[in-house]
Structure formats: structure tokens, C-alpha cells
Amino acid sequence: MKRVVITGLGIFSSIGNGVDEVRQSLREGRSGIGMSQARVDLGYRSPLTGILPEINLKDILDRKSRLRYAEHGVYAYMAVREALQMAGIDDAYLKANEIGIIMGNDSSAKAVIEGIDVIREKNNTQFVGSGNVFQVMNSTLSMNLAVSLGLKGVSFSVSAACSSSSHAIGLAATLIRSGIQERIICGGAQEVNEYSVSSFDGIAAFSMRKDEPQKASRPFDVGRDGLVPSGGGAAVMVESLESALERKATILAEIVGYGVSTSGEHLTIPTSEGPYTAMKRALNDAGIEPEAVDYVNAHATSTPLGDANEAEALSKLFAGTRPYVSSTKSMTGHELWMAGASEIVYSTLMMMDGFIAPNINLEEKDPKAATLNIPTEAVEKQIDIVLSNSFGFGGTNAALVIKKI
């Protein structure tokens, strides 16, 4: 089995454009949450959302690409470009070597809705234009990026709700471990437009703390009342250790464990058993005991039941030991399809810089999280092993373990 390492990171999120801005925000505990007037106008219960940095599309993509990339495709493109640059992979290397792509994605709502609106208005499908078809498909991220970058390796997208991009990284690592691929750029992206996850609002999944947007996402706090949707793009360059050494790339971390499970009980209500199994399997896969884990980047989305059940699973797994646990969603909101990848980016940055990002807005801990060691301010600490959790609707659970090398 080959060893799998991370050599590049890319991130565009509500707490910054690029790793330099994001690592600063993580240290400072800066919230990226605000309000969306467009959501108010559409009749949302909650207009809370992650607010992304402004970008000029013409500075980023040519005309044809702008037509074919969905909103979150652009975010993915930016993140992938940054990760490749950090990994020291330029266009000439992309052309001469086989690199794959696996991206997590589970919707492209705006493109679908706007396309159908045109068809209804014009009663003529051609007025949707040439690019819509490449925006609406669930593989929009991997499809467009593979062509833009001229990739020749594996190319597909993973749909697994809020664990989509965690599975994307896990699957990429699995393919490299087995020798099927040497290098894969992986990650995920999430649209934040007013159509995105609108039905989540309909089932009362979002926080209603409208008077305090930046305090609305409060994982593990007794006053939490729902998640805050957010998004952006996140990318991780992974490759075999041999490939990284051969390229003389800087190795940022090693992916040592991937654990999966499906709870199989309810579409939206999470269990504690399923996540526990995924975490246990990830640690077993890594060949480490719970005591070796320095930091857990929790899935905790700020929902009453989800956080409580994850806290229960963490308390059981880490009985007798107290790694630091925080949910970066307290700052970013829930980045949904992109969360698994963005949280590996955040965790790797913490590992590189020697600190643990705070779980902001934790004022009174949920009794179920009583034994968890949750910092509310950044902690300066060298961390060698991180466990990162992602769980999704339908009970799909993923856990990844990364290690300093």
C-alpha cells in the first residue's frame, strides 16, 4: 500500500480568499456570516448565510468557461488553482503527467432553476444557451475542471450530502494507496446563491438568530438553533509519497486514515452510532489509538440533535483522553458539500502553523459535550494527528485522519 500525502491546499470561503487570509481568520476566530437580502425577498425564514469575498469573473475565467462553470464551479476553480500552485504543479506539468480529479458536489440549484425559467418563458430549449448543460449536471465541478486543466487521470464527482467532499478526499487517497492513481486534485464546492439549499430553510434547518448573524452558528452551545448555510471552494492536492519525493514537493501532511459508515435509520436525524463507527474505522485504518489524536475538527453544524449525537460519539470514542475538539463551522457556517474538504484545508493549516482554531460562540456548553475539550480561543499547540468528521443527510458518514510528516 502506498502512502498518501498532501502537497497543496486551496480555499475560497466566507473567512477568506486563499490560505493566507483563511489561516489568519482561523487564528482570530473571525465569523464569515451575514444576511442575504435576496433570501429575505424570496421569503426565507432565515436569511443568514456565509458571505463570500467579491470576485470579478472576467479576471478569473475566459468567456467560454464563464458560460460553463456554475457559481460554485468558479469557486472550485480558484481553490484548485491555488492548491496546484502551492504544490508546485504548473500547466506544463499538468500536460506532461497524469493527474486525476475527484470533487464533492450535491447540487447546482441556480443553474437548474434559471435554465428552466428560460424554457418556461421562451417555450424553446435552445434559449438556455450552450453553457447551461455543463452547469446543471452533478459532475459539473470535475467535468469542467478536467477540461480546463487538461487532466488525463480519473475524473468524477461524489454526491453524499454534507460528507461529499470528505468522501472525495477519502476515495482519492484510496485510489492512490492502491496504486490505481499517483496524483489527484480533490475537494469540493458549494454554491451560496439565494436558491441554494432553499428547501433546507423550508424544513427549519437554519438558525433564526437574525439579530446576531455572527453569533448564529454556535456548535455545541446550549443556545444553538440550527445551521447557517455557507459555501465556497476547497481543494487538496494529494499524491503518493513517491510522487511527492520525486517532484521534490513540500509535504504538508499525510492522509493516514479514512473511515466510512451509513447510519441507515433516518433521512435527517443523525445517530451517534454511525459517526462513532466511521471515526473508529478511520483510526483503525490509520493504525492509531484515540489517545494519539491531538485535535478533532468536528462536523458539528450547530443543530440541536446533530451536535448532541456527535458529542456523544466523541465522548465514547475518547473516553479517558481529551483531545481538543472544535467546529470551524462556528466561524464559516456549514459549507455543506464542500465542508469535508474545507475542513481538511483548515486542519492542515492549523497543523502547519501549530495552533488550534477556536469554537467561537460557545457560551454555555451542551451537557452532552461536558467532557469534550472545546477551546473558545485559539490555542497555540503543535498538532501531529487530526481527526476530521463529516456527516450527511441519509446517514452517510466519513472520517479522515491526517498526520504531520
Next chain:
Amino acid sequence: MEQTELRTKLIETLAEEFEVDSTDIKGSDPLMETLGLDSLDMVDVVVIIEKNFGVVLSQDSFKGVVTFDDFIALLESRMK
């Protein structure tokens, strides 16, 4: 709309939409090569023409259209 006016508007509209310089485009220039279009882009040409000229074309409309002059002739015939 006079033919000269139509020619100018068509070339300027297409050049702007497809991000090429319209300055040196002549009526005898090949449409697709000059604008860098492939067959998928022709769908967008249909959208652009409907939006800017109110004329509904289809992919089949472009049979025999090679140059800008051909396209102008097509458009003129549909605007009558």
C-alpha cells in the same frame, strides 16, 4: 434598419459578446473562425440574436452561412 446599420450592429454585438476586436472585421470574413466559435457557440449566437434583434433563429438557419455577409443576408431576410 438599413443594411449598413445592421452590418455594424451585428458585427459589434457579436464581437462584444465573443470578446474579439471588431475594428478589422469585414463582411467577407468567415464568421466562425473570426469569432473563434465552435458548434456549441452557435447556440449562443441564436440567443444573442433573439435578445438584440428580436429574431428567432435555429441551428438549421445557419446552413449556407459562412461569412458575416451571409449572416447579414440571413438576418435581413428574417427581419422583413
